[in-house]
Structure formats: structure tokens, C-alpha cells
Amino acid sequence: MADERVIEFFFDVGSPYSYLAATQIGGIGGRTGAEVRWRPFLLGGVFKDTGNEMPARVPSKARYMLADLARWGEHYGVPIRVPPSRFPLSTLAAQRALTSVALSRPEKVPDFALGLFRAYWVDDRDVSQPDVVSDVAGACGLDGPAVLAASGQQETKDALRRWTGEAVERGAFGAPSIFVGDSLYWGNDRLDLLERNLQATA
């Protein structure tokens, strides 16, 4: 059951709960001895495929989320600035860039993803813009222009589409979607449960 020691972390930079989870998932891997695989997907594609809708569609829910996100940031001790100036925004450029790095240098994905998350959810930058994506890539020790060039290749586009479809096929309907084998955990608020279950099977 090798899969039972692998945490597959499907995320989209545009999802604030994905950001919160991204700040914690490495620690869970370290404490449980599980391998974390960071897997970019496109949340808009997930919504389209499943018939789900973004939670902030309901105005009172959107207001609640602002307070809820701030509480989580405080609880984790991580910065979060909500609402960002632009929300929602297209994460296609960012998710394709992450996909191209996942294909070529997977060990760099966590740093690059955290850089993009911070750019959007802390520094309020417009991560829909390729030059911002390139800039963040550069700050992570990647070659920004090369990452952008790879992002536009058909292989990258196909991989992002395939991974999104795979997540939906396995039961995802939102973000973050975290799989351990066949078991889905949805949201940063299920990370404690995920960690308990990994400890119980260690």
C-alpha cells in the first residue's frame, strides 16, 4: 500500500484555503513521514466539470469567509491579506507555469507555489499576469522567461487539463483536494483529521 504514505495535494493559487493548506502540508509530511506531492490543477475546470460553484458566489458566505480566513491565518501564525484587490482572477498563467515546473523540476514546485500564493494572498500582486508569474519564478531560483515559454507548450497545457480531470475523476469538487490513496480530504480544515489518520496507519 505505497499510496497510503503519499499525500497528493491538488491546489490552485486562486484559492485562499489552498494557500492556508499549502503553509501546513509540508509540516504534516515531515511529522508523519509521508511524501507530499504538490499537484497543480485548475479550480475553474473542477467547478465546470462537477457543477460546483465558487463559495464566494453567495454574498453572506463571501463576507463570512473573510473573517474565517483571517482566523485561520491567526491560528496558523501565517500572514493573509483579504480580500485581495482582484478576486476572482484567472490563474491559468500561474497554474500552467506550475505545471511546466512540475514536469521539468518537480522538487521546485513547493517553493514556487508558496511564492505565488504569497504574491497573491499576502502581497496582493496580480498573479494573473505572466510577468508577475515570471518574477516570482525568478525569485525562487527558476528561469522566469524559460518557465513562461514552457508554460505555453502543448505538453504543459495538456498536463494541466489531464491532472484537473484526474482530480475530478477521483472525486474532487473544490480546492484544496488532498488524496491519500482513494481517501479525499477537502479543505485546510480537514488537515488535522488527515494527520491523525496518517499517524494511525504509520
Next chain:
Amino acid sequence: MADERVIEFFFDVGSPYSYLAATQIGGIGGRTGAEVRWRPFLLGGVFKDTGNEMPARVPSKARYMLADLARWGEHYGVPIRVPPSRFPLSTLAAQRALTSVALSRPEKVPDFALGLFRAYWVDDRDVSQPDVVSDVAGACGLDGPAVLAASGQQETKDALRRWTGEAVERGAFGAPSIFVGDSLYWGNDRLDLLERNLQATA
């Protein structure tokens, strides 16, 4: 700030996460010294007023919820049988009965509510039926037929409508909705946070 030591617990018997929260909320009151006020509302009315929709509307989310609810039941050590044979069902009779008891004998609401929750989420009974509601009331030491008679009075109907509107006005969009003063906590998965915040202000 008297409000800061009162937990207002808005719930609907048809909501499985309300059931889970109902099994825990008394303990939180006891440990934090806060008073818990059990406040029936009509989740269908909340959805209608806010434009929100039931989470089980999305098939893959509904499938996930079955696993998630079972995990919570195991975590809390409380029984839960999902899915019930009938879901969703009308909780109008149950919520009106709870409202009539809240108006006449508020100290009996927790027992009656837990009885109705268990009837639906453990014993798979059809709580949309007035005779089942009456039976559960009787098992809680209430006069079942009298509760049903009071449920049909205009005062009861108006109160349930008014409380539902009040919850929506204060920011509720789903169930359970738990208020401490102006602060909303949505879902049993925010109870740990609620308890931490109450301890911090104790």
C-alpha cells in the same frame, strides 16, 4: 459584553452537520462557562433568502459528505447512519415543534432536539411526519399531541419565520450557524476555534 458569554446555536434537524454540532455544543458550554441557547431555524428558508444551495446538490460533494460525516462521527464517538433513507426531507413539522417548545419550555429544547436528531440521523426515522415528531416529544417527557397543537399556532409559525430571518440578517447562510455576539461560526468543524476563542476571552 454579556453577549460574549452566550453561544447561540441555530440548527435544523435536517442538517447532518447540525446533528454533529448538537452532540458537542453542550460540552463546549460546560467547559467554557458560556450559556448555550438552542435556536431552531429553517435551513430551507436560509437557502432561499441568501441564494445559497444545499451542499449535496453536487453529486461528488454529496459522496464526499458521506465519508466526511462518518469520519466526524468516529472522531466524536457518536453514532451516525448515512445516508438516511429519506434525504432531503421537510423539517417544517420538526422545526415548528421545536419552536413551540422554545417558546413555552426552552429548557427542554436540547433534549427534544437531540431526540429528533437521533431519530433522523441514527434511527433513520421519517421526522417529516408529525406522528414521529409527537412520539419523540413524548419520549423526552413532553406532551406530544400538545406540542403538535402548539406547532400549528400562528405564533409558532411566526416565531420560526422571525428567527430564520434574524439568523440571515446576522449573516447566516447555512447550518449550523453559531453566534457569539456578532461573530459567526459556521459548521461543526469550527467548534474547536469557537472553544479556543471563548477560552481566550474567559
